[in-house]
Every structure is written in structure tokens, then in C-alpha cells.
Amino acid sequence: xxxxxxxxxxxxxxxxxxxxxxxxxxxxxxxxxxxxxxxxxxxxxxxxxxxxxxxxxxxxxxxxxxxxxxxxxxxxxxxxxxxxxxxxxxxxxxxxxxxxxxxxxxxxxxxxxxxxxxxxxxxxxxxxxxxxxxxxxxxxxxxxxxxxxxxxxxxxxxxxxxxxxxxxxxxxxx
Numbered sequence: 444x445x446x447x448x449x450x451x452x453x454x455x456x457x458x459x460x461x462x463x464x465x466x467x468x469x470x471x472x473x474x475x476x477x478x479x480x481x482x483x484x485x486x487x488x489x490x491x492x493x494x495x496x497x498x499x500x501x502x503x504x505x506x507x508x509x510x511x512x513x514x515x516x517x518x519x520x521x522x523x524x525x526x527x528x529x530x531x532x533x534x535x536x537x538x539x540x541x542x543x544x545x546x547x548x549x550x551x552x553x554x555x556x557x558x559x560x561x562x563x564x565x566x567x568x569x570x571x572x573x574x575x576x577x578x579x580x581x582x583x584x585x586x587x588x589x590x591x592x593x594x595x596x597x598x599x600x601x602x603x604x605x606x607x608x609x610x611x612x613x614x615x616x617x
Contacts, residue, residue: 445474445521446498448505450487452514454480459487461508466491469501490521528559530585531592532615535599539608541567541576549580552602556595559585583615 452458459478466473471493479486491501502518509516537549546565553560562583570577586592596612603610 444493444495444498445523446471446491446493446501446518447521448487448489448491448516448518450489450514450516452485452487452512454483454485458508458512458514459485461512462487462489462505465501465504465508469493469497469504471497471501528585530559530587532561533584533586533612534615535582535584535610535612536580537603537608537610538577538579539606541578542606545578545606545608546580548606549582549608552599553582553584556598557587557590558595559587561585 448462450458450462463473466489471491473489474492475488475490477488479488491498493501498520505516505518508514535549535553537545539545546563550560550563560582563580565578565580567576567578569575586595599612600610
């Protein structure tokens with residue numbers, strides 16, 4: 444059985460070690476872990492594996508941990524009958540002047556064409572040597588076999604030209 448966990452807390456709080464200690468104490472295993480710092484907030488994402496009674500014990504321990512450390516913890520048991528999505532892995536990177544709804548527009552373009560968005564990283568920052576704000580993204584995508592890559596790339600680059608976005612769409616190289 445698996446459990447997906449998200450934890451949000453102040454950057455000064457050392458909840459990472461506390462959360463991992465709880466996982467270990469409940470005899471569960473970490474399948475995947477990611478952390479991100481968002482200004483003064485730290486986000487922790489975990490995918491945990493264990494038998495049902497260890498997972499239930501961990502859920503209870505996480506509730507206690509959230510109250511004691513004044514952090515937010517959410518958890519969800521993933522559905523076990525979801526089929527594995529298949530496709531060719533691609534990366535997509537964009538950079539442009541900061542515009543309202545840019546991330547929504549790009550994401551909508553992809554989803555409308557049946558592209559699976561596996562991961563998104565986005566940031567807004569000041570451009571070096573200029574007084575402009577720049578918005579950049581990096582996507583990890585799964586392009587289904589029935590989508591013609593050449594057509595997708597051409598259509599996406601036209602889409603980007605219309606919004607004045609510089610973009611690169613290329614296969615993931617391993």
C-alpha cells in the first residue's frame with residue numbers, strides 16, 4: 444500500500460528529519476522524496492510504501508507531528524488500479540517576459556492535445572543586465588504514441604510565436 448504525503452512548514456522548522464523519523468518508526472519505506480524552498484516556506488513531497496497497518500499508524504503519527512510542529516500535512520492513498528501511462532518522455536523549456544496566465548496557457552495547450560504533464564518547474568526572476576521580469580518554465584512530458592511529434596512541435600512553436608515565448612521541445616536524453 445502507498446501513501447502520498449505533502450508537508451508545508453516554515454523554512455526554519457526542521458520537520459524533514461521529524462517526518463523521516465516518523466516514516467522509519469512506522470516501518471514504512473520512502474519510494475520518492477522531493478523538497479522545495481518557496482521563499483520562507485519549505486515543501487516536502489513523499490511517496491511512502493508499507494502494509495496497511497503501518498500506513499494507518501503513520502497517518503496518526505503525522506497528525507500529531509503537524510500539531511506539535513505547527514506545520515501543514517496532507518496525505519492521500521493513491522488509487523491502485525490506475526493504469527501506467529505510456530509515451531515518449533520529452534522536456535519542454537520556455538522563457539519569456541512575465542505575462543499573466545502564461546503558465547495556464549502553455550499547460551492548457553499541452554493537455555488539450557493529450558500530452559501528459561509529469562512535472563512542472565517555474566520561476567519568475569529579474570533578467571540580468573535589464574530591468575525586466577522574466578518567467579521561465581521546465582516541463583517533463585509524456586507524449587503518447589498517437590501524437591505526431593513533428594506536428595506537435597510545429598503547432599507548439601506557432602503557439603509560442605503568437606505569445607512571444609522562446610521554447611525548446613526535445614526528447615529526454617538518458
